[in-house]
Amino acid sequence: MNPFSFNCYFDEYKNKGRRIVMKLFYAAGSSSMAPHILLEESGIPYVLEKVNLDTKTWNGGDYNSLNPKSYVPALATDSDGVLTECAVVLEYIGRQTNKEHFIDEYRSKSYWKQRMWLNYIATELHKNFISPFRKGNWLPNTADSKSFVYKRVLPRLKFVDNALKQQDYLVNNEFSAPDAYLFVITNWIKRLGYNFDDFKNLQSFDARMRERSAVQRVLRQEGKAHTLQEKD
Incomplete structure (x- = not known):
């Protein structure tokens, strides 16, 4: 299947009268949560496809045939x-969106x-949260990898924390796309059990x-993310 030919996936919804x-191809709690949030905020019609990042599969089969990078998000569009x-x-x-x-x-x-x-956020936070010492295709899930990641992200988190000192959101004090991405990071801080005392x-x-x-709505739709317990 040509990964860039997606008209067939949209036809069934068009036939039901919904454009x-x-x-959005996603994995619960991953960086794909950011576009998921923005889609919900925008009101744009969309559908979700859950990806199993361990087996590299989705409901339509081999995820790598759709996205050879093997990670999420991927966004299929009809145009x-x-x-x-x-x-x-x-x-x-x-x-x-008109917003x-x-x-x-x-x-x-x-x-x-x-x-x-x-x-x-993409280069200094997101990628630095992905430890090369983790086990599996997920966030740090060993004691050593969690400690290693915290040391790398600490000064970067402090930089963002300082930027939010006198405003609620990153740009013009109103919600925009970078805030959806930053929430992925703060959600990871909570999931990893890092202390917010410095932030x-x-x-x-x-x-x-x-x-x-x-x-x-996004948190309810995605449900529980993968475990971060240390793996053998």
């Missing part, structure tokens, strides 16, 4: 094929701030995000 323009990389997927979703503040007008001052945050502003941000109805 589906996006299909632009399959998109990967969380920051790119977030910007794409933001461009499809312009999700991703601001191209080349505006706010747009470049949003792009800086998306890239910072009071991030802790407040996390609580604020959990009050949003879209975030609450």
Whole structure:
């Protein structure tokens, strides 16, 4: 199957009178939660496809045939094929909605701030949370890997915490695409049992995000994430 030919997956929904323009491939609690949140916030019709990252499969078979990178998110669209990389997927979703503040007008001052945050979260936080010493395709799940990751992310988390000192959200003090991505990180902090004592502003941000109805729906829809207990 050509991974960029997705019309067949959208036809069944079109025939039911519902215009589906996006299909999000996700794993519970992973970085794909960020585009999931933005889709819920946007009101854009979409469907979810759960991916088993251990077996590299989804309901349609081999996930690697769809996304050879073997990770989530992947976003299948009826017009632009399959998109990967969380920051790119977030910007794409933001461009499809009339809520312009999700991703601001191209080349505006706010747009470049949003792009800086998306890239910072992707490269300095997201990737540094993925320890090379973890066992399996997940977050750190051994005592050594958790300690190693914390040392790497600590100064980066402090930088973001300081940026939130006098504002609720990262850009223009209103929710936008980078905030959905940052919530993935604060959710990982909680799941890994890291202490929020040094990150009071991030802790407040996390609580604020959990009050949003879209975030609450996403947490219910995704359910329990994979275990982070040490594996043999």
